[in-house]
Amino acid sequence: MSPTEARALLARLLAAIAPEVDLDALDPAVPITDQVELDSIDVVRLVEAVHAETGLDIPERDYPAVATVEGFVAYVTARAGQAPDPS
Amino acid sequence: MAHDRIWDEARRELAGLPGGRGLNIAHEAVDRHAAGPRRDLVALRCHRRDGRVETLTYSELAEATDRFANVLAGLGVGPGDRVATLLGPGAEQHVALLGTLKARAVACPLFASFGPEPVRARAARAAARVLVTTPALHRRKVAPVRHRLPGLAHVLLAGGEPGATGAGRPDAGTLDLASLLAATPAAWTVPATDPDDEALVHFTSGTTGTPKGAVHVHEAVVAHHATAARALGLGPDDVFWCTADPGWVTGTSYGVVAPLTHGATNVVVEGPADPARWCRTLASAGVTVWYTSPTALRLLARAGDDLPRGHDLARLRLVASVGEPLDADLAAWARRALGAPVVDTWWQTETGGIMVATPLDGTAPAGSLGRPLPGVEAAVLALGDGGRADVRDGRVRPVESPGAEGELALRAGWPSMFRAYLGDEARYAACFAGGWYLTGDLVRRDAAGWLWFVGRADDVINTAGHLVGPVEVEGVLHRHPAVAEAAAFGVPDPVAGEAVAAAVVPVPGAEPGDALRAELLAHARRHLGPGVAPRSVDFVTELPRTESGKIVRRALRRAAGAPSPPPTTGGAAMTADRRDRPAAGGDAR
Numbered sequence: 001m002s003p004t005e006a007r008a009l010l011a012r013l014l015a016a017i018a019p020e021v022d023l024d025a026l027d028p029a030v031p032i033t034d035q036v037e038l039d040s041i042d043v044v045r046l047v048e049a050v051h052a053e054t055g056l057d058i059p060e061r062d063y064p065a066v067a068t069v070e071g072f073v074a075y076v077t078a079r080a081g082q083a084p085d086p087s
Numbered sequence: 088m089a090h091d092r093i094w095d096e097a098r099r100e101l102a103g104l105p106g107g108r109g110l111n112i113a114h115e116a117v118d119r120h121a122a123g124p125r126r127d128l129v130a131l132r133c134h135r136r137d138g139r140v141e142t143l144t145y146s147e148l149a150e151a152t153d154r155f156a157n158v159l160a161g162l163g164v165g166p167g168d169r170v171a172t173l174l175g176p177g178a179e180q181h182v183a184l185l186g187t188l189k190a191r192a193v194a195c196p197l198f199a200s201f202g203p204e205p206v207r208a209r210a211a212r213a214a215a216r217v218l219v220t221t222p223a224l225h226r227r228k229v230a231p232v233r234h235r236l237p238g239l240a241h242v243l244l245a246g247g248e249p250g251a252t253g254a255g256r257p258d259a260g261t262l263d264l265a266s267l268l269a270a271t272p273a274a275w276t277v278p279a280t281d282p283d284d285e286a287l288v289h290f291t292s293g294t295t296g297t298p299k300g301a302v303h304v305h306e307a308v309v310a311h312h313a314t315a316a317r318a319l320g321l322g323p324d325d326v327f328w329c330t331a332d333p334g335w336v337t338g339t340s341y342g343v344v345a346p347l348t349h350g351a352t353n354v355v356v357e358g359p360a361d362p363a364r365w366c367r368t369l370a371s372a373g374v375t376v377w378y379t380s381p382t383a384l385r386l387l388a389r390a391g392d393d394l395p396r397g398h399d400l401a402r403l404r405l406v407a408s409v410g411e412p413l414d415a416d417l418a419a420w421a422r423r424a425l426g427a428p429v430v431d432t433w434w435q436t437e438t439g440g441i442m443v444a445t446p447l448d449g450t451a452p453a454g455s456l457g458r459p460l461p462g463v464e465a466a467v468l469a470l471g472d473g474g475r476a477d478v479r480d481g482r483v484r485p486v487e488s489p490g491a492e493g494e495l496a497l498r499a500g501w502p503s504m505f506r507a508y509l510g511d512e513a514r515y516a517a518c519f520a521g522g523w524y525l526t527g528d529l530v531r532r533d534a535a536g537w538l539w540f541v542g543r544a545d546d547v548i549n550t551a552g553h554l555v556g557p558v559e560v561e562g563v564l565h566r567h568p569a570v571a572e573a574a575a576f577g578v579p580d581p582v583a584g585e586a587v588a589a590a591v592v593p594v595p596g597a598e599p600g601d602a603l604r605a606e607l608l609a610h611a612r613r614h615l616g617p618g619v620a621p622r623s624v625d626f627v628t629e630l631p632r633t634e635s636g637k638i639v640r641r642a643l644r645r646a647a648g649a650p651s652p653p654p655t656t657g658g659a660a661m662t663a664d665r666r667d668r669p670a671a672g673g674d675a676r
Contacts, residue, residue: 015605020613
């Protein structure tokens with residue numbers, strides 16, 4: 001998966017769980033849960049949605065790595081599928 | 088009466104205010120130890136967000152809480168005034184709550200995950216004069232509704248959290264707490280306190296109407312102390328950690344008060360909770376007794392056995408659960424993975440402390456609620472047509488045969504019993520009949536005396552151990568112009584036990600579809616916060632109603648795949664699988 005696709009995936013899944021969140025307004029380097037109201041149940045739902053859509057399992061120990069927008073994009077890009085970035 | 092003995096024993100263990108000036112929770116929790124041989128032992132062990140660990144001895148906690156009481160006095164806030172806190176877990180919450188009690192003001196903890204509307208509704212009902220919060224929470228949840236809280240004279244900001252971009256530039260109409268604490272005298276004398284003086288207001292939810300503010304008095308400390316010893320085996324050498332959020336009753340009764348009255352070390356963990364951090368903290372703090380919830384244990388179990396196995400949990404001697412039903416499989420997993428016995432405890436916001444528990448000796452059958460603690464008298468009352476205890480001419484009738492379902496009731500008069508719902512005398516009176524407090528939980532009692540949870544007798548939703556009132560959710564949905572009718576109800580959730588769901592009838596012309604669904608979810612989350620807002624919205628053409636027009640939320644639950652509710656008349660055998668039953672329990676969290 002390309003970084004662009006990973007970001008689009010995050011936007012789509014987040015919109016289903018917390019549609020009030022504007023991904024573009026977030027600081028990509030700061031943990032998402034420090035910027036907007038997501039509780040632990042939201043986070044579990046997000047991780048499960050990633051698994052359902054991509055088959056990618058994000059284990060508990062990797063949660064810190066996907067806590068920010070840029071962390072999520074890097075993590076998913078590196079692990080989900082092998083498609084090169086079209087750019 | 089013989090069963091009052093454990094309360095009398097606890098009263099003897101507590102000191103009372105010097106000079107026979109009464110009983111004050113904060114004196115028993117802090118000053119009593121600060122004036123004695125435990126003064127230099129660690130009272131609070133705070134694990135900060137950045138990983139630092141800071142400790143406060145009993146003597147230091149006494150000084151910090153004295154200063155907070157002095158800050159309140161300097162603001163003209165005193166006995167009977169209500170001081171709300173909107174803070175996540177952290178030392179600030181402990182200092183504010185105990186300092187408030189030292190000033191004989193009334194502490195009113197609010198859940199920091201509430202959105203602006205639940206915060207406003209509760210602060211207004213409590214007539215809070217002071218609110219203690221952080222800059223970020225203030226900006227998101229208080230500033231938008233402050234103009235609708237005319238009685239709120241002072242907002243004190245405790246700093247230090249990510250996103251608190253206003254550091255050094257306090258928001259208009261707020262005061263910086265750290266500056267006030269630094270500028271105030273350290274010495275404070277707790278004024279004479281009657282055991283029946285109001286100490287705490289904890290909010291909870293019912294099916295109908297506004298949130299209920301349950302009032303507790305200083306005498307509650309007798310039950311906090313006694314029940315922590317009986318149900319949790321707590322003593323002065325323990326390192327205790329309660330994961331309940333400070334905005335709920337468990338976060339006060341056992342998150343703040345009980346470990347300190349025992350002179351134990353109380354572990355406080357700031358910032359977001361996750362299973363890896365729980366395991367690290369249990370190991371590094373050397374926690375001996377962990378009081379947590381089925382939701383936390385389910386999150387831990389999802390993370391797998393390897394996580395706890397990778398940490399040294401040798402000091403952990405007891406895991407206790409509260410807030411939702413603890414099923415036998417989850418308890419067995421926790422016992423194996425954490426290497427410690429697991430007990431369940433049952434109580435409610437209204438009871439103020441643990442009332443029913445599985446014994447420490449492990450003799451309870453797996454999956455049962457346990458038995459009433461010594462000093463607590465429980466009955467299972469026969470049900471009437473409404474699915475609640477059958478009350479006729481003020482009298483109730485205990486069920487005769489073992490195994491028969493009924494409403495769990497407690498003989499009124501234990502020390503931590505709530506003394507009022509704020510501004511709602513009729514609702515308070517309706518909780519009692521024939522000398523019993525009616526809990527609203529349906530149970531059965533087997534021939535050996537063990538209690539088994541069956542379900543709630545009302546439509547309250549128990550999500551992650553927090554009670555959500557459907558009317559509060561529906562009220563916010565109704566305010567959206569596309570909503571003609573709305574109903575909120577609980578559906579089974581693999582992690583939270585129950586999740587809040589909503590069924591919406593759109594107004595004519597509104598297009599039911601993904602765009603409107605997203606708009607309604609966003610609207611609800613903005614106003615209610617993620618812990619209260621629905622996680623899903625479905626569109627329907629009409630809501631199921633009784634002939635008198637009342638929404639039948641149980642029909643919506645069933646349509647959404649929830650198991651059948653318990654029968655509404657007594658006598659039938661329990662049929663629901665415990666793991667699938669409607670969630671329970673009271674926000675004893």
